[in-house]
Amino acid sequence: MSQTHAAARGAGQTQAERLVRLRMASLGVVVMLIIQFILGMIYNLYGTAPTSTKAIGLFSSPTIALHVIVGILLGLTAIVQLVRAIGTRHSLSIWLSALGLLSIIGAGFAGLGFSGSGADGASLGMSIAFAVALACYVALIVVLPSTAAPVPGASRAAADGGRSSTT
Numbered sequence: 085m086s087q088t089h090a091a092a093r094g095a096g097q098t099q100a101e102r103l104v105r106l107r108m109a110s111l112g113v114v115v116m117l118i119i120q121f122i123l124g125m126i127y128n129l130y131g132t133a134p135t136s137t138k139a140i141g142l143f144s145s146p147t148i149a150l151h152v153i154v155g156i157l158l159g160l161t162a163i164v165q166l167v168r169a170i171g172t173r174h175s176l177s178i179w180l181s182a183l184g185l186l187s188i189i190g191a192g193f194a195g196l197g198f199s200g201s202g203a204d205g206a207s208l209g210m211s212i213a214f215a216v217a218l219a220c221y222v223a224l225i226v227v228l229p230s231t232a233a234p235v236p237g238a239s240r241a242a243a244d245g246g247r248s249s250t251t
Contacts, residue, residue: 100232102172107228109165113184113221116158121214123151134202142199155192162188162217177224184220187213 097105127147134140143149162185169181194209 103228104232106168106172106177107225110221110224113161113165117218120154120158134199136201139200159188180220180224184217187217
């Protein structure tokens with residue numbers, strides 16, 4: 085896609101349409117967070133826990149490898165989400181997306197700490213950061229519009245080809 089076409093497409097979107105797309109992207113992040121949580125719980129129940137003397141490799145099992153990969157994709161998705169939020173200039177969306185991204189980054193660093201030491205505090209840090217990120221993106225789903233509201237008079241203008249009905 086050329087830059088001109090992309091700019092024209094972006095310029096043609098209304099603020100309401102951008103907010104609806106941001107809401108749908110938030111739903112995608114929530115789904116990824118839930119998948120990440122499930123993978124973490126599977127490894128917690130069936131994987132080998134690290135100890136203070138024995139770390140685990142980030143790719144030592146298929147479950148933990150998937151957990152790491154989804155975590156990286158989640159971080160990238162959260163960055164894209166923040167960029168979209170900044171593009172909308174909707175301050176609540178920007179703040180919630182930024183806090184969600186910081187929480188995902190925090191969970192990632194806590195996960196790295198946990199895999200190296202097995203520290204309970206690192207595990208708690210992952211859990212709290214996950215909960216904060218989930219709350220941010222669910223809040224975005226709740227506060228953002230689900231459909232682009234029609235502009236008053238837009239259907240009348242479209243019906244007569246954009247010409248004014250007064251003569």
